[in-house]
Amino acid sequence: MRRIRANAIAILTVAWILGTFYYLWQDNKPHSSSPSTASQPRVGGSRSHAGRLDIHRDDSHRTIPLIMTQSPWAEQQGQLIGGFDEKAYLLEKQLKAGDDPYRDHAFNLAESDRLGSERAIRDTRHYRCASVNYDANLPPTSIIITFHNEARSTLLRTIKSVLMRSPPSLIQEIILIDDFSTDPEDCQLLSQIPKVRCLRNDRREGLIRSRVRGAGAASAAILTFLDSHCEVNTDWLQPMIQRVKEDHTRVVSPIIDVISLDNFAYLAASADLRGGFDWSLHFKWEQIPIEQKMSRNDPTLPIRTPVIAGGIFVMDKSWFNHLGQYDTHMDIWGGENFELSFRVWMCGGSLEILPCSRVGHVFRKRHPYDFPEGNALTYIKNTRRAAEVWMDEFKQYYYLARPSAQGKAFGSIADRLTLRRKLSCKSFRWYMENVYPELRVPEQDAVSSVLRQGGLCLETHGSDSLGLAECRSSGAMRLQSQKWELAEPLLRQQDLCLAITAFTAGSKVKMEPCSNKEPRQKWKPKGPALQHMVSGLCLDSQPPAGPPAITQCRPQLASQVWEPQLIT
Numbered sequence: 001m002r003r004i005r006a007n008a009i010a011i012l013t014v015a016w017i018l019g020t021f022y023y024l025w026q027d028n029k030p031h032s033s034s035p036s037t038a039s040q041p042r043v044g045g046s047r048s049h050a051g052r053l054d055i056h057r058d059d060s061h062r063t064i065p066l067i068m069t070q071s072p073w074a075e076q077q078g079q080l081i082g083g084f085d086e087k088a089y090l091l092e093k094q095l096k097a098g099d100d101p102y103r104d105h106a107f108n109l110a111e112s113d114r115l116g117s118e119r120a121i122r123d124t125r126h127y128r129c130a131s132v133n134y135d136a137n138l139p140p141t142s143i144i145i146t147f148h149n150e151a152r153s154t155l156l157r158t159i160k161s162v163l164m165r166s167p168p169s170l171i172q173e174i175i176l177i178d179d180f181s182t183d184p185e186d187c188q189l190l191s192q193i194p195k196v197r198c199l200r201n202d203r204r205e206g207l208i209r210s211r212v213r214g215a216g217a218a219s220a221a222i223l224t225f226l227d228s229h230c231e232v233n234t235d236w237l238q239p240m241i242q243r244v245k246e247d248h249t250r251v252v253s254p255i256i257d258v259i260s261l262d263n264f265a266y267l268a269a270s271a272d273l274r275g276g277f278d279w280s281l282h283f284k285w286e287q288i289p290i291e292q293k294m295s296r297n298d299p300t301l302p303i304r305t306p307v308i309a310g311g312i313f314v315m316d317k318s319w320f321n322h323l324g325q326y327d328t329h330m331d332i333w334g335g336e337n338f339e340l341s342f343r344v345w346m347c348g349g350s351l352e353i354l355p356c357s358r359v360g361h362v363f364r365k366r367h368p369y370d371f372p373e374g375n376a377l378t379y380i381k382n383t384r385r386a387a388e389v390w391m392d393e394f395k396q397y398y399y400l401a402r403p404s405a406q407g408k409a410f411g412s413i414a415d416r417l418t419l420r421r422k423l424s425c426k427s428f429r430w431y432m433e434n435v436y437p438e439l440r441v442p443e444q445d446a447v448s449s450v451l452r453q454g455g456l457c458l459e460t461h462g463s464d465s466l467g468l469a470e471c472r473s474s475g476a477m478r479l480q481s482q483k484w485e486l487a488e489p490l491l492r493q494q495d496l497c498l499a500i501t502a503f504t505a506g507s508k509v510k511m512e513p514c515s516n517k518e519p520r521q522k523w524k525p526k527g528p529a530l531q532h533m534v535s536g537l538c539l540d541s542q543p544p545a546g547p548p549a550i551t552q553c554r555p556q557l558a559s560q561v562w563e564p565q566l567i568t
C-alpha cells in the first residue's frame with residue numbers, strides 16, 4: 001500500500017515537473033503576430049515635430065499580470081524618509097478647487113496628488129527576469145534628478161520609488177538639482193529625507209548644464225540619471241549597474257514604461273523597441289530589426305540601441321567625464337541625447353536597453369515650462385550643434401530635412417571639435433555602417449518636381465501648414481519646401497508625406513511621417529488635379545474655409561490644378 005502511494009507521488013511529481021517545463025517552453029515561443037499589429041499603438045511613435053517624446057505602450061505585453069511590486073525594503077518605510085513631514089509637504093501645494101489640473105504640469109495633477117507618495121505597481125518585466133542573478137557586491141550609484149517646477153507629488157513619488165525599490169546599499173545618494181524653480185522649498189524640504197541632497201541653480205540653466213552640475217557633485221563612481229516624474233519598478237537598478245560594472249564603456253537604459261498623464265495608470269511598454277531617429281533629428285521608438293529579433297532567444301538580454309531617449313540612463317562617472325560629459329552650450333531641453341549617443345558609439349563605447357530594468361515615466365504632450373529663447377530655436381540650436389560636431393558630411397541630410405535650421409545661431413563648437421579629435425573618435429560613416437545601417441540615406445537622384453498652380457507653387461511651412469507661394473527656382477536649399485517626390489501613391493518631402501486630416505470635404509492637409517499603408521496619404525492624378533484615393537476628394541488651394549484642403553473634385557477649377565514641373 002505504502003509502495004503504491006510512493007509510486008503515485010513520484011508519478012505526480014514527474015508530471016508536475018514536465019508540465020512546468022512545457023508551460024515555460026510554451027511561454028517562451030515566439031508569438032505569432034499578424035503584420036497588422038505593427039500599426040497598433042504598441043509600436044513606434046516619435047517625437048512630434050516640436051520634439052516632445054510620445055508614448056509607445058504595449059497593452060499585450062506578456063508578463064505576470066497579477067503580481068504587484070513588493071519590495072523587501074518597503075517595510076523600512078519609516079526609516080526611509082526620516083523626519084520629513086510628507087503630509088505637510090504635499091498639502092501645501094495641492095490643487096485648488098476649480099483650477100485646471102493640467103495647467104501647470106501638462107498632466108493631471110489632481111490624479112497624481114490623489115495617488116499618494118507610494119503605491120504598488122505591476123512588475124512589468126518578462127517573468128524570466130526574476131531569476132537572473134546579479135553580483136552580490138555591486139557598486140553604489142548617485143542618482144541625479146534635475147527639475148524645473150516639477151509637481152511635488154510626482155517628484156516625491158520618484159524619490160520614494162527609488163528608496164523603496166532599490167537595495168539600500170546601492171543608493172549612495174539622491175542629488176536633486178533644482179533648476180531655478182519658482183519655489184526653492186520644493187527642493188529644500190526634500191533634503192530632510194536621508195540620502196537626499198538638494199542643489200539649487202541661481203538662474204535657469206536647462207537640463208543639460210543642470211545634469212553636469214549634478215554629476216560633478218556626485219560621490220559615487222556610477223551615475224544614474226532620472227527625470228523628475230518617474231517611478232522605478234522592481235529590481236530596476238541591479239541589471240544596469242551589473243552591465244556597467246562589467247564594462248565601464250557601456251551606457252545603459254531601462255525599458256521606459258508609460259505612466260498615463262490622465263489617470264496615472266502604470267502601463268507596460270513594448271520590449272521590442274529601440275531608439276532611432278530621422279534626419280531632422282527627431283527621436284522615435286522603432287522596432288528592433290527583424291534579424292536581431294529572430295536571433296533573440298533570451299528575452300533578458302540587452303538590446304543594442306543607436307540612440308537613447310535621453311532621460312533615464314546609467315553611466316560610469318569617469319567614463320562620463322572622459323567622454324566630455326555633455327555639450328554645456330546646449331540650452332534648456334533637447335538634442336543632448338543625440339550628442340551623447342553619437343559620442344558614446346563613435347568614441348569607443350556602446351548603448352543598450354536592458355529589458356529586465358523597467359522605469360515608468362509620465363510622457364507629456366507639451367512642455368509645461370517656458371523656453372527663454374523659444375522652443376523651436378532652442379531645439380534647432382541644440383540639434384545643430386550635435387549635427388555640426390558629429391555628423392560629418394551626413395549633416396547635409398539634417399539641413400535638407402530641417403531647412404529652417406540654416407543660418408540659425410548655434411554658438412562656437414571649437415571646444416567640442418577639439419574634444420572629438422582628442423578622443424580619436426570614429427566617423428559618422430562608421431556609425432551609419434556599424435550602428436545604424438537601417439537609417440536610409442535620402443536618394444540623391446529621386447525625381448523631384450514642383451507642383452505649380454498658375455505662377456505659384458505648393459509649399460510646406462513646417463509640418464502643419466501648407467500654402468501657395470511664389471515658385472523659387474534657384475538656390476538648392478531655398479527650394480526644399482517646394483520640392484515634391486511624386487512616388488505614387490505618396491507625395492513626399494524627405495520622410496514626410498502629404499496626408500489628409502479627415503475623410504470629409506473641407507478637411508485640411510498636413511505633412512506627417514510617410515507610410516505606404518496609411519490610407520490618408522494616398523493620392524493619384526485625376527486630369528490636372530490630385531485626387532485623394534480613399535475619399536475621392538481633390539486637393540484644393542482655395543477652399544471656402546482658407547488653407548489647402550480637400551474638396552469635391554472639379555478639375556476645371558483653377559484652384560485644383562497642380563502641374564508637376566521637374567526640377568533638374
Ligand code: UD2
Pocket residue numbers: 052053146147148149150179204205206207210226227228229256309310311312332333334335336337361363364367369
Ligand atoms: C526626453 C527625456 C529627457 C531629455 C529630453 C531631451 C526621457 C524619459 N526624457 O524628454 O530627459 O533627455 O528628452 O532633452 O527620456 N528640466 C530642467 N530644466 C529645464 C527643463 C527641464 O531641469 O529647463 C527637467 C525636467 O523637470 C525633467 C527633465 O529635465 O525632469 C526632462 O524634461 P522633460 O520631462 O520635459 O523632458 P521629456 O521627458 O519630454
Ligand code: MN
Pocket residue numbers: 227228229311361362
Ligand atoms: Mn520627462
